[in-house]
Amino acid sequence: MTPTIGNRDYTQRLEKFIPPKAEWTPVDTALHAPKTFFSDYKKAHELVFPAIQHTFKHHYENNFLYHRVCEVNGVTPDAVKSEKDLKKIPLLPDAFFKDYPEGKGFLNWLKTIFTGSLPKPVFKNDTPSHDEIIEEFNKKGTSIMFTSGTSGRFSFIPRDTRSWNRVKYSAMKSFTELMDYDADDSVILLIPDPRQTNLTIASLFGIAYDLYNPANIHVALDMKITTQFLRMQRDETIGISEKIKAKALSTISPLVQRTSDVRIIHLLEQIEKSGKRANIAGPPFWLDRIMERMKKEGKAVHLPESQILTGGGWKAEENKRTPEETFRKKVEEVLGIPEQRYHDVYAMSECSSVFLSCEGHYKHIPPVIVPFVLDEDLNSIGYNEVGRFAFIDPLPESYPGFIITGDRVKILEHCPVCNREGPVLDIEVTRLPGVEGRGCAAVMADLMHQDGEEHSAFPVG
C-alpha cells in the first residue's frame, strides 16, 4: 500500500470564503477569528453571543415577518443583554419555511421571509414556476435551497452569497477537523450532480468542489433534479394518463440506476488497484444498494485508507432500515473501510452548520451555534435528556436562523470517545412522533422507487 503523503493544507481553500477584515461584523468574528472549532471550543464559543445580538437586531429590523413575531412576543433587541436572555429570542418552527402559497403569491411570500431586500429578477410572466424562480435568483447570487417532506411540500431557504459562503466555511472547517483531509484524494458523490440542482443534500455534498480537485470528483448521477421533477414524482399532476406519463418521466429508471451503480463499482475497483484513497459520500440507502449489488456479484474491495461520509437520513427506505452500527460493519466487510473511517452528518436546509461525526460516531456541534433540547412545553432542558432539537444560528443574514426542528435528539456535554472539545449529538437522531417525515434521502429514495411506497420519519434534509 502506498503511504499517504499528500496535500493536507486547507487554509488557502478556506481563505477564499473569508471577507476582508474591514467588512467583518461580530458574526464574521465568531466564524473566522477562531483558529479551530474543536481544539479551543470555549474561546470560540464566547464569540457567539455578540454575533447573536448582532444578527437578532438585523432580523428584527429587516425581516417583516420576524419583526411581527417579535412584536407578538414583546421582545426587542434591547432585551437580549446577556447569555441568559437567549431564551427570549423567539424561535420559528421549521414549518415556517414551507408555509408558502402556490402561484402568484409565492414571490411575495419569499419577500416576507427574506431579511432585507430580495434581488428583483425579471420573469417572462407573472406566475413563474418554483424552478424558474430558483434559476433566476441563482443568477442574481441568491441561492434558494430546497428539500421536501413526505407531504410533498417543499421547504425553501434563501441564502445570499455571504450567507452561503458562511455555510461552506463552517462545513469545511468541521470536515477538515473531524475527517482525514488530503486535497489529492478522489471523491465519489452518490447524489445528483450538485452543479445542476439546489436540492439541499446535493448542495451540501457539493462543497467537495471547494475542497478537492474537480478532476478527481466523480458524480454518480448526471441529472438535473428540479422541484418540478420531484413534484411530478409525487403525483400532483391531474388526470390518470397524465399521472402515468409523469411517473414514467420522473422516476430514475432501474436501468439508469444499474448503469450508474456498475460504473461506481468499477471506479471502486480502480481506486483499490491504484492504491489511492477515496471519500465516498451520499445517503445510506444509495451506498447500501451498491454494496448489495457487490455482494450479489461476489465482489468486495479493500480500501483501508478511504473514508465514508453518509448523510440525508437513515430511514429513507423503511423496509431496509439499517441501524448505523450494522451498516458500518457492512461497509467494513464489503469496502474494507474500517469503522473509525466511517462518518455520518446531520444537516438541514435551515441550519448553516453541519454536525459531523468523529471516529467515535458522535456528531460534534460547532461553536458557531447555540443548540437547545426542548421538552414538550418548549422549555430548554439540559444535557443527557432526550427532546426536541432547536438552535440559534447567527450565520444567515438572509433569513432568521432561530429554529425549532421536528427532530428528537440527546446532547452530551463532551464526546465520550475523542478529545475534541464542545458538546455532541448522541448517535441516533430520529423524527418526533406525529411530525412529518422529511429529508433529502427520502426525496431521492422516492426517485428510485417504482412502487410509490410511502416512507416515514427520518431526520436529515
Ligand SMILES: [Zn+2]
Ligand atoms: Zn468525538
